[in-house]
Amino acid sequence: MSFNIEKTDKKRVVIIGGGFGGLRLALDLVDSDYQVVLVDKNNYNQFQPLIYQVATSGLYPSSISFPFRKLFDKSKNIYFRMAELRGVYADKNMIQTSIGKIEYDYLVLAFGSRTNYFNNANIEHAAMPMKFVDESMGLRNALLSNFERSTTTSSQDEKESLLNVVIVGGGPSGVEVAGAIAEMKHYVLPKDYPDLDANMMNIFLVQASDRLLPAMSEKASKKSLKYLEKMGVNVMLNTHVNDYKDNKVILGNGQTINSKTFIWVCGVKVPTFSGIRPEQIGPGNRLLVDQYNKLLGSDNIFAIGDCALMQSDANFPKGHPQMAQPSIQQGALLAKNLKALLKDKPLKAFTYKDLGSMATIGKNKAVADIFGLKLTGPIAWMLWMLVHLRSILGVKNKLSVLMDWTWSYFTYDKSNRMILTAFTPQIMREREELERKSHWGDLDPNKNR
Amino acid sequence: MSFNIEKTDKKRVVIIGGGFGGLRLALDLVDSDYQVVLVDKNNYNQFQPLIYQVATSGLYPSSISFPFRKLFDKSKNIYFRMAELRGVYADKNMIQTSIGKIEYDYLVLAFGSRTNYFNNANIEHAAMPMKFVDESMGLRNALLSNFERSTTTSSQDEKESLLNVVIVGGGPSGVEVAGAIAEMKHYVLPKDYPDLDANMMNIFLVQASDRLLPAMSEKASKKSLKYLEKMGVNVMLNTHVNDYKDNKVILGNGQTINSKTFIWVCGVKVPTFSGIRPEQIGPGNRLLVDQYNKLLGSDNIFAIGDCALMQSDANFPKGHPQMAQPSIQQGALLAKNLKALLKDKPLKAFTYKDLGSMATIGKNKAVADIFGLKLTGPIAWMLWMLVHLRSILGVKNKLSVLMDWTWSYFTYDKSNRMILTAFTPQIMREREELERKSHWGDLDPNKNR
Numbered sequence: 001m002s003f004n005i006e007k008t009d010k011k012r013v014v015i016i017g018g019g020f021g022g023l024r025l026a027l028d029l030v031d032s033d034y035q036v037v038l039v040d041k042n043n044y045n046q047f048q049p050l051i052y053q054v055a056t057s058g059l060y061p062s063s064i065s066f067p068f069r070k071l072f073d074k075s076k077n078i079y080f081r082m083a084e085l086r087g088v089y090a091d092k093n094m095i096q097t098s099i100g101k102i103e104y105d106y107l108v109l110a111f112g113s114r115t116n117y118f119n120n121a122n123i124e125h126a127a128m129p130m131k132f133v134d135e136s137m138g139l140r141n142a143l144l145s146n147f148e149r150s151t152t153t154s155s156q157d158e159k160e161s162l163l164n165v166v167i168v169g170g171g172p173s174g175v176e177v178a179g180a181i182a183e184m185k186h187y188v189l190p191k192d193y194p195d196l197d198a199n200m201m202n203i204f205l206v207q208a209s210d211r212l213l214p215a216m217s218e219k220a221s222k223k224s225l226k227y228l229e230k231m232g233v234n235v236m237l238n239t240h241v242n243d244y245k246d247n248k249v250i251l252g253n254g255q256t257i258n259s260k261t262f263i264w265v266c267g268v269k270v271p272t273f274s275g276i277r278p279e280q281i282g283p284g285n286r287l288l289v290d291q292y293n294k295l296l297g298s299d300n301i302f303a304i305g306d307c308a309l310m311q312s313d314a315n316f317p318k319g320h321p322q323m324a325q326p327s328i329q330q331g332a333l334l335a336k337n338l339k340a341l342l343k344d345k346p347l348k349a350f351t352y353k354d355l356g357s358m359a360t361i362g363k364n365k366a367v368a369d370i371f372g373l374k375l376t377g378p379i380a381w382m383l384w385m386l387v388h389l390r391s392i393l394g395v396k397n398k399l400s401v402l403m404d405w406t407w408s409y410f411t412y413d414k415s416n417r418m419i420l421t422a423f424t425p426q427i428m429r430e431r432e433e434l435e436r437k438s439h440w441g442d443l444d445p446n447k448n449r
Numbered sequence: 450m451s452f453n454i455e456k457t458d459k460k461r462v463v464i465i466g467g468g469f470g471g472l473r474l475a476l477d478l479v480d481s482d483y484q485v486v487l488v489d490k491n492n493y494n495q496f497q498p499l500i501y502q503v504a505t506s507g508l509y510p511s512s513i514s515f516p517f518r519k520l521f522d523k524s525k526n527i528y529f530r531m532a533e534l535r536g537v538y539a540d541k542n543m544i545q546t547s548i549g550k551i552e553y554d555y556l557v558l559a560f561g562s563r564t565n566y567f568n569n570a571n572i573e574h575a576a577m578p579m580k581f582v583d584e585s586m587g588l589r590n591a592l593l594s595n596f597e598r599s600t601t602t603s604s605q606d607e608k609e610s611l612l613n614v615v616i617v618g619g620g621p622s623g624v625e626v627a628g629a630i631a632e633m634k635h636y637v638l639p640k641d642y643p644d645l646d647a648n649m650m651n652i653f654l655v656q657a658s659d660r661l662l663p664a665m666s667e668k669a670s671k672k673s674l675k676y677l678e679k680m681g682v683n684v685m686l687n688t689h690v691n692d693y694k695d696n697k698v699i700l701g702n703g704q705t706i707n708s709k710t711f712i713w714v715c716g717v718k719v720p721t722f723s724g725i726r727p728e729q730i731g732p733g734n735r736l737l738v739d740q741y742n743k744l745l746g747s748d749n750i751f752a753i754g755d756c757a758l759m760q761s762d763a764n765f766p767k768g769h770p771q772m773a774q775p776s777i778q779q780g781a782l783l784a785k786n787l788k789a790l791l792k793d794k795p796l797k798a799f800t801y802k803d804l805g806s807m808a809t810i811g812k813n814k815a816v817a818d819i820f821g822l823k824l825t826g827p828i829a830w831m832l833w834m835l836v837h838l839r840s841i842l843g844v845k846n847k848l849s850v851l852m853d854w855t856w857s858y859f860t861y862d863k864s865n866r867m868i869l870t871a872f873t874p875q876i877m878r879e880r881e882e883l884e885r886k887s888h889w890g891d892l893d894p895n896k897n898r
Contacts (some may be wrong), residue, residue, distance in 0.1 A: 004601055004644065043597060044867040060509050065867045069641035079644070082597040082868075099601045137871035148492060148531040152453055152548040192518035195453065195528070396856055396864055400849070407845055415845055418493040418514045419531075422586035422870040 005079050007103070010035040013338060014095065014104040016085050018045050018068055020324045021305030022110030024331030030075040032335075033342055037104075039097060041084045043067055046133045047392055049324065050401070052173060055136040056143070056180035057188075057417040058408060063400040065133055066393040085111060088275030090298060095275075106300050106338060109287060110331070113268035113306040113322055116284075126244045127264035130173060139263065141419045143181075146261050147189070148419075151196055157258065161247045163201040164259035168241050168249075169266030170207030171215070172359040175224050177263060178205040179361035180414075182231040187412040203233045204257055206249075208240050208266070213367070215321060216357055220367035223376045227361040241266075268322055270307045282309040286319065291349035293334050304330040313351055320352050329353065360384045363409065454528050456552070459484040462787060463544065463553040465534050467494050467517055469773045470754030471559030473780030479524040481784075482791055486553075488546060490533045492516055495582045496841055498773065499850070501622060504585035505592070505629035506637075506866040507857060512849040514582055515842040534560060537724030539747060544724075555749045555787065558736060559780070562717035562755040562771055565733075575693045576713035579622060588712065590868045592630075595710050596638070597868075600645055606707065610696045612650040613708035617690050617698075618715030619656030620664070621808040624673050626712060627654040628810035629863075631680040636861040652682045653706055655698075657689050657715070662816070664770060665806055669816035672825045676810040690715075717771055719756045731758040735768065740798035742783050753779040762800055769801050778802065809833045812858065 011034055015022045018040040026038045047064040054061050072078040083097040094103045115131050117124035128139045143165075150162035165181055167174050181203055189198045205212075205228060211221040212228075212235065228235050240252030248256040270285035280296055282288045286309030288296045293308060295301040305327030309319040320326035330350055337347045356370030358380060366381035368374075375383065385405065392398050408414060460483055464471045467489040475487045496513040503510050521527040532546040543552045564580050566573035577588045592614075599611035616627050630652055638647045654661075654677060660670040661677075661684065677684050689701035697705040719734035729745050731737045735758030737745045742757060744750040754776030758768040769775035779799055786796045805819030807829060815830035817823075824832065834854065841847050857863060 004603070042868065043593060044869075060511050061869055062509050062865045062867055065869065067641075067866050070862075070864070070866070073640040073643075076643070081601060082594075083601075099598075134870055137869070141871050144492060145531075149548075152530060152532075154453070191522040192516075194522075194525070394864075396852070399852060403845070403848060403852070413519075415519070415843075416511045417516050417519070418511055419491065420493075420510055420514065420586070420871065421583055422590050 008035055011105040013106045014102055015108045017111040019112045021327030021331040024328045025335050028335030036078045038080050039083050043082050051136045052177040055130050055139040057140055057414040059404050061133050061137055063397050087273050109303040110305050111307050113270050116267040116269040122244045127262050130265055144417055144419050161258040161260045165261045166204045166249045166257050166259045167263045168206045170212040173265040175212055175359050178233050182233050183362050205233050205235045206239050206241055207237050210238050217369045217374050219374045223367050224361055227365045292337055292347045293330055304334055325355055326352050358384045457484055460554040462555045463551055464557045466559040466561055468561045470776030470780040473777045474784050477784030485527045487529050488532050492531050500585045501626040504579050504588040506863040508853050510582050510586055512846050536722050558752040559754050560756050562719050565716040565718040571693045576711045579714055593866055593868045610707045610709045614710040615653045615698045615706050615708045616712045617655045619661040622714040624661055624808050627682050631682050632811055637863055654682050654684045655688050655690055656686050659687050666818045666823050668823045669818055672816050673810055676814045741786055741796045742779055753783055774804055775801050807833045
């Protein structure tokens, strides 16, 4: 017995991570002849494609999150445990987690990827990632706090650094968040901060390659560039970011941008865990798997989604893109294959079916490569909304997102612009202590500020 | 000029705090002949009567919050600054805040009250308050995390302490949160945690006096006690809490309750600031004011709401209750009086009009002393919902709350049970560091957990 889940006569599948792939697998194993233990460090699944809307005050964080326990409250063979993976003991069929050890018959690694700072400690220290709901709430708080502070600083240099936004990465996340922040600049800033010159706010989107959305069609790249430029975003193609020092983003050409709002969405890497052997790890730390998503050199460990690298799919010799669709499809097939294993039936090899991709830049402004078509404008935008609304978990969340979208369609408003965080008494006291020590707290009335 | 707001020929009113009183005053001074500076430490107003529903996963935090800047985005004479008061220099007509000094012609102190721990450091360290939105999010996270941890602990003693909930304070907040947690126990826990015995969860409501809701009618007290007992809450009247040690709440009679979920809603006190003279401070640190809410011994400083103590109102010789209604009424009258001052007209003295009070314990279970009637049951409950829905700021928030209420009416569900917090990269790294050091992280496969 480990951590209070009794072993039954059913074989146990332990799934690490309840993202797109892990969740699909767990859902497809409901009422199967496996005992399933789903392990995630959060108690909820998050819908990553809309995280940028949380970061820019467009949606409630709760609207794109769904508690795992609620998803499985009628499923007797699925157990959820909130925990983090620490290491794998393959020879003992056991993992170490933050809440203790767990034995498995089959282990499925679906822990996804993390933001890649390319080993630059300065950037990692200063940049704001936007991969998870909690990070997007942090980003929203930072964005709004910087607006507030910009109204009260007396230094022109600081004001500039508070209002300049630098987004690094021209993939879907970078393009979408750039568009959303541009909408804030045009529709929210002038109303909310009448005593602030909105023109002082400059938005930079820095992309290393020669086009935006490099995974999409040329048409999508061109159109998204056009949209963003029309919305006033400074798009810098063929530009690298080398470093971040003294509140300045340092570009490859030596140029600097003064900015305290420095958003980093330009790449991912897979975390490593003890117990995975070096020969099982490929480029980007991805776990090498065969056509059945089985970890090379293992009999009962699988890896799916972002953290897996399958080189056997003829059309994707360098592995599948690290996106929702391959993860979902791999999770679904693995569920079938695990069921087949119980019946000694042959397994089916994975081939990825590309369903297309899309990105939205603003109201009526989107690009979509889908059904063999290359769509842009209002049609692509409607399609984008439909596809995402359909994929959000839970009727109530769908309603809530639909309400927010309808509201902002007619009002041009982003209504969730509260600087909100969860405080325990401990955190609160620390914050008060810090503020008491801050240079503003000077109680001498004769000093200037 | 101070902190970027230019003095005009209009006199400047500085309002400290945008709660019920401060906000009413600011709203009533829109388009008046004053320049108004509203200062609050948050960028949003919070609707405190529903905070307990955020704490118990019933509502989104954003649904009961409203950004100040949005409220005043069409008001040219109202300025908002996110800052905290540090001290008052009455002789200089100036205050010190966390963002610098601000001069005023009239100063209105409306900074409300804070949770009172009655100088017990152990209790202050361990107890969870529930007065502000950020605290209620912290409480929600703690409640849900304790449920999660209770499924994985191997110690029966720890399980008990994680599942026992102790609420101290039998006023409206205590009664309402006790009812909401009892609903979680009955409707959410058995579904979400099938491998947990819901009977292990005990809810204690500890009240120092001999009845619940002492500010309401005897009938309301009796009925709310009956409701709570029917819902399985252990109500302990005439009981004091003396201390908190080793995860145990120590009662006045020496009895202890093993509990890590220790909610403290039994009293408030007013914070103190340098520059307020001792003779201006009354019982509970409340600021002594005359019948016009003018601070005693001052010409141009006013105090309204929780932080003010007016002893001149014939029916309330000990001051008004520290609730929303007196604050709102004082804010509204002060706006009129400030306008009268400009025209050298006589001021009007304040008298409090008691509009009644109500509390809800659960679905169809509420008590209301209103319109001279003492209502209970479904009618009181409907009334409670209508009154609160009406008072929530903003159409979209009303819709969102209505949706959540309708949803949970039919499903018995509390759907926002995500453990959500806002992370910056810095906080995230600290948390990871802490977890790495935790005793669970032992990577030796031969150790037991």
